[in-house]
Amino acid sequence: MGTGTYLDLLLAGLVVTVEVSLLAWIIALVTGSVVGVMRTLPSRTASAIGFAYVEFFRNMPLLVQLFLWFFVLPELLPKSAGLWLKQMPNAPFWTAAIGIGLFMSARVAVQLQAGIGSLPRGQKLAATALGLTTVQTYRYVLLPMAFRIILPPLTSEFLNTIKNSAVAITIGLLELTGEARSMQEFSFQVFEAFTAATVLYLLLNFVVVTAMRFLERRVAIPGYISGK
Amino acid sequence: MIGNFDFDVIRRALPYLFFEGMRFTLTLTALSAFGGLVFGTLIAMMRLSGYRLLARVAGLYVDFIRSLPLVLVIFWFYFLVPYIGQWLTGASRPISVGAFASSLITFIAFESAYFSEIMRAGIQSISRGQPAAANALGLTYGQTMRYVVLPQAFRNMLPVLLTQTIVLFQDTSLVYVLSITDFLGAASKVAQRDGRLVEMYLFAALVYFVISSIASIGVRRLQARISIVR
Amino acid sequence: MTRNYLIGFALAAALGAGQAQADELTGTLKNIKDTGAITLGYRDSSIPFSYLDDNQKPIGYAMDICYKIVDAVKKELKLDKLEVKLTPVTSATRIPLMANGTVDLECGSTTNNAEREKQVWFTNTHFLTASRYVFKKSSGLKSIDDLKGKTVVSTAGTTNIKQLTEANVERKLGANIIPAKDHAEAFLMVETDRAVAFVMDDILLASLVAGSKSPDDYVISKDAFSTPEPYGIMLRKDDKPFKKVVDAATAALYTSGEGKKIYDKWFTQKIPPKGLNLNVPMGPELAHEFAKPSDSPDPASYK
Numbered sequence: 001m002g003t004g005t006y007l008d009l010l011l012a013g014l015v016v017t018v019e020v021s022l023l024a025w026i027i028a029l030v031t032g033s034v035v036g037v038m039r040t041l042p043s044r045t046a047s048a049i050g051f052a053y054v055e056f057f058r059n060m061p062l063l064v065q066l067f068l069w070f071f072v073l074p075e076l077l078p079k080s081a082g083l084w085l086k087q088m089p090n091a092p093f094w095t096a097a098i099g100i101g102l103f104m105s106a107r108v109a110v111q112l113q114a115g116i117g118s119l120p121r122g123q124k125l126a127a128t129a130l131g132l133t134t135v136q137t138y139r140y141v142l143l144p145m146a147f148r149i150i151l152p153p154l155t156s157e158f159l160n161t162i163k164n165s166a167v168a169i170t171i172g173l174l175e176l177t178g179e180a181r182s183m184q185e186f187s188f189q190v191f192e193a194f195t196a197a198t199v200l201y202l203l204l205n206f207v208v209v210t211a212m213r214f215l216e217r218r219v220a221i222p223g224y225i226s227g228k
Numbered sequence: 229m230i231g232n233f234d235f236d237v238i239r240r241a242l243p244y245l246f247f248e249g250m251r252f253t254l255t256l257t258a259l260s261a262f263g264g265l266v267f268g269t270l271i272a273m274m275r276l277s278g279y280r281l282l283a284r285v286a287g288l289y290v291d292f293i294r295s296l297p298l299v300l301v302i303f304w305f306y307f308l309v310p311y312i313g314q315w316l317t318g319a320s321r322p323i324s325v326g327a328f329a330s331s332l333i334t335f336i337a338f339e340s341a342y343f344s345e346i347m348r349a350g351i352q353s354i355s356r357g358q359p360a361a362a363n364a365l366g367l368t369y370g371q372t373m374r375y376v377v378l379p380q381a382f383r384n385m386l387p388v389l390l391t392q393t394i395v396l397f398q399d400t401s402l403v404y405v406l407s408i409t410d411f412l413g414a415a416s417k418v419a420q421r422d423g424r425l426v427e428m429y430l431f432a433a434l435v436y437f438v439i440s441s442i443a444s445i446g447v448r449r450l451q452a453r454i455s456i457v458r
Numbered sequence: 459m460t461r462n463y464l465i466g467f468a469l470a471a472a473l474g475a476g477q478a479q480a481d482e483l484t485g486t487l488k489n490i491k492d493t494g495a496i497t498l499g500y501r502d503s504s505i506p507f508s509y510l511d512d513n514q515k516p517i518g519y520a521m522d523i524c525y526k527i528v529d530a531v532k533k534e535l536k537l538d539k540l541e542v543k544l545t546p547v548t549s550a551t552r553i554p555l556m557a558n559g560t561v562d563l564e565c566g567s568t569t570n571n572a573e574r575e576k577q578v579w580f581t582n583t584h585f586l587t588a589s590r591y592v593f594k595k596s597s598g599l600k601s602i603d604d605l606k607g608k609t610v611v612s613t614a615g616t617t618n619i620k621q622l623t624e625a626n627v628e629r630k631l632g633a634n635i636i637p638a639k640d641h642a643e644a645f646l647m648v649e650t651d652r653a654v655a656f657v658m659d660d661i662l663l664a665s666l667v668a669g670s671k672s673p674d675d676y677v678i679s680k681d682a683f684s685t686p687e688p689y690g691i692m693l694r695k696d697d698k699p700f701k702k703v704v705d706a707a708t709a710a711l712y713t714s715g716e717g718k719k720i721y722d723k724w725f726t727q728k729i730p731p732k733g734l735n736l737n738v739p740m741g742p743e744l745a746h747e748f749a750k751p752s753d754s755p756d757p758a759s760y761k
Contacts, residue, residue: 059440060433061398064412067429071650075426086651087609092636159295166297170405172611172636172647177300181550182614182637190307190554197300205295244514306551310558321485322559324497327545330560407502407546407640409514417502417510420642421731423649423671 006183006193013179014200020097020175021162027101028161032108037138039113050109057106062167066099070171096168096175104161111153115146148219155212159205176200234424238431241418249414250435252328256400256410260335261393267336268343273373275348286344293341298402305334306406327408331400339396346388350381387451394443398436411435483535486562486693486700491535498524499547499561499692503642505665506724507585507689508566512731516544516565519724523584523691523708523717524565530707548640550615553577556692563704564692567662569617570755571687579701580690582708582751584717586744586760587659589618589683592645592667592676597654602629602681609634611644611653621683622657641666648676657683661738668734685757686743705753712748 039050057065070092074082088094119142127137147154169178180197183189274286293301309330313323325333354377362372382389401412409417412432419428483491490496500516501508507520525542532540545561552564556578567587570580591610593599602625612619614637626633636653638644645666647653656663660678667676693704711717718740723729725738740748743760752759 055441055444056437059398059437059444061401061412061436063401063404064429064433064436067416067425068433070652071425071646072429074650083651089609089634091609091652163295163297166299167402169299170639172638174637177297177303178637180300181303182619190557194300194304194307198296198304201297201300202292202295248514307554307558310560314559321489322557324489324493324559324562326543326560405639406551407548409546414514416643417514420503420646421510423646425646425650 007196009179009183010176010193010196010200013174013176013197014204016093016173017162017165017175018204020093020100020165020168020173021158023097024101024104024165025158025161027098028104028108028157030105031102032105033112033143035105036109036112036116037143039109040116041134050113054106054109057103058110062100062103062164063170065103066095066167066171069099070095092168092171092173095171096165096173100161100164100168103164104157107157107160108154111150111157112146115150116142118149119145145221148221151212151216151219155209155216158212159208162201162204162208234427237418237422237424237427241414241428244418245411245414248409249411252409253397253400253411256328256331256335256403257393257397259332260339260400261396263332263336264339264343264396265347265389267340268345269347269378271340271344272347272351275344276351290341290344293338294345298338298399299405301338302331302334302402302405305337306330309333327403327406331403331406331408335396335400339392342392343389346385346392347381349388350385351377353384354380383454387447387454390447390450391444394440394447397443398440401436484699485697487531487535487697487703489559490531490540490562491537494537494539495541495543496528496531496563497543497545497561498528499545499552499555499564499566501566502546502548502640503666504567504662505669506729506736507662516546517730518565519720520565520567520584520689520691522720522724523711524563526711526716527563527581527691527704527707530710531703534703548615549613550639552615552692556694559694562693562700566692567659567689568692569659569687570690570753571617572755575695575755577695578692579695579697580688580692580753580755581701581704582712582753583688583690583744583747583760584708584712585661585689586686586741586747586757587661587689588686589621589657590660590663590679590681591655591657591683592648592663592678593655594648594651594675595677596675599655599679602679602683603631605633605655606631607633608655609636609653610655610657611636611638611647612657613638613641613644616658617687618657618659618683625683645670655679659687659689664738665736668736669732686760687757688747688755688760690753705751709751712751717748718745 035050035053038046039054041047074085076082077085085091123141123145124137127141132140165175166177168175169181174182176197180193183193271286271290274282275290277283309325310322313319313325314321317323358376358380359372362376367375400410403410404413404416407413415428415432416425419425498521500518500521503509504518504520506518508516508518511517528540528542545555547555547561547564547566552561552566552568553574555561556564567585568574568580570583574580591602591605599605610622610633612622612635619635619637622633622635625631626635636647638647641658641662644656644658648656649670660682663678667673667678670676691704691708693701711720721740721744725736725740728735747760754760
């Protein structure tokens, strides 16, 4: 059909899947960390905002959230801003990355909150006794520990991010599942197309799991179950 | 912008949204959760059984399903289920399977992998002494599972199981990709027909949000109660 | 598997011997007789061929033709009652769902071409249409070449998106092609300025424009991506007895003048849900085809 072989198409889809997942994951990690920390702060307001944030993004299907970002948001903005947003090149890609990123950030926040909560209280107290400010306490004491503890659940949240990127075919993103779908339309080889996509997802999964195992071993905390 | 907001569109579409769309969504959620729990428990028992082969097959199934996006699995099953039906019954041609049955089979197959992980954790949370004691009392393996292990595992894991069911409730919206009329499908059909997507999508989001929020508050209360009893 | 087949075989043999039927039914016809039901695949927004009315019931020109086929099937099988099941299909799902037995007839706006004939079969042509694109007047597009570097939408699984993809490569347009789930969603992309143009069969574009909030804002291109191509009701491949019944039913319908009546009902009169009139009288090519029904996938044969 003149646009390269089917394998090229699938690989192009795989690249989009990886790109959108990585970008979404960065967004999820950054915002999720901020919100997760907020939930553990002594300030009532900060904690409440964190709570509301998590509830907001957790209690709506991802598909609905993507529709809100893609179809509804530009209509609610002033006309020129909405138009700019809609005519952005690659709009489905950016919408998917941000939408999935925010959706996953709520989950990251919950994990981080649990991770910080699992640390012995003494750590925070000791940091305060040493004269560290709150920022320093989090930066040098709590977060390095918490992140290492929650690395395994974060791995599976990253895998979830990759899987969730497939939802973006509903806003026209041609990622791996989308390419498989359009490939079966052109060649009518439904089973071949989906089998190939399935194999690629399995491979991707395997690569991520292996890489994360390696990382987990590198950063394991001595004295903890996962440590040496 | 709010001035343009047409509440009447929503009001007129309410019967269709709820009696057709939401009914489909809730039925699918309830039956998939039940089926997922039953098969998930079986898979968990296979994984924990002493039989190497059984455990291996169950483990592979769970890892396999959990590696794939739900959207891909939905496409797979929608096209594949009739052929599986043909293979199972030995019919000469693929068996016609309706949209609902096909979605149900998809979600049960998909969710059972997730439920099985929860039930596996639940079964492992029971101290070893209990099955040993049951064994000593002369209970068979089946009886031990049925009367001793599973009820406790289920009870301990109830909050997690319910949380997974809320996730499932949200995930059923993905049947949208097949043009099936679930709640979101109904909302999008009205939105596209009347050109009122802002209203319909916001309303759909609100409904999902309210239902999921109430359900998760309920789960949290339940969790608090259970943890006190323990 | 083999064992199941053997059992099936033995059962079939036993049953077959028992009921000395005049003519052995096979395939779709046998299935319809056994289950007492036929499944029609319909579309969400292929106006006026197959779409949802105000009560979300599928109606349209192709649906009417399908109900005539259902009547003929009922007569052929001498059934008192034939339940009609309705299943929604999209452009992307219709061919796999036909192949895997989910639907028996696809009643919509499916282009019959030689490539698809390798997967499915079509009965006599019920419409002819060319692939064009719709755009907003304000965007000032003139020809296909103006799509260069723009975002263009089409419906996933259609011949149109395929032609667009090919044109994109041949003419080096570098357009960003977005696939949409169905025609309504694709049109929505143009309406909300997500895409500058929607490539589709011109008749469907005309109905979408006519039904839109402000029909005057849109223009359908003069440039076409294809010559007029035939639409047919889709049925399963390699099912000769079923195709014979369906072909006979549609041929009788089209040649009797009743086909023209159904055509006029949907194309020259007010149609639900908004009471718009598409005003597309039957062209000489289709009139000629109705006089001599044909299921040819070759566009040239309809000239």
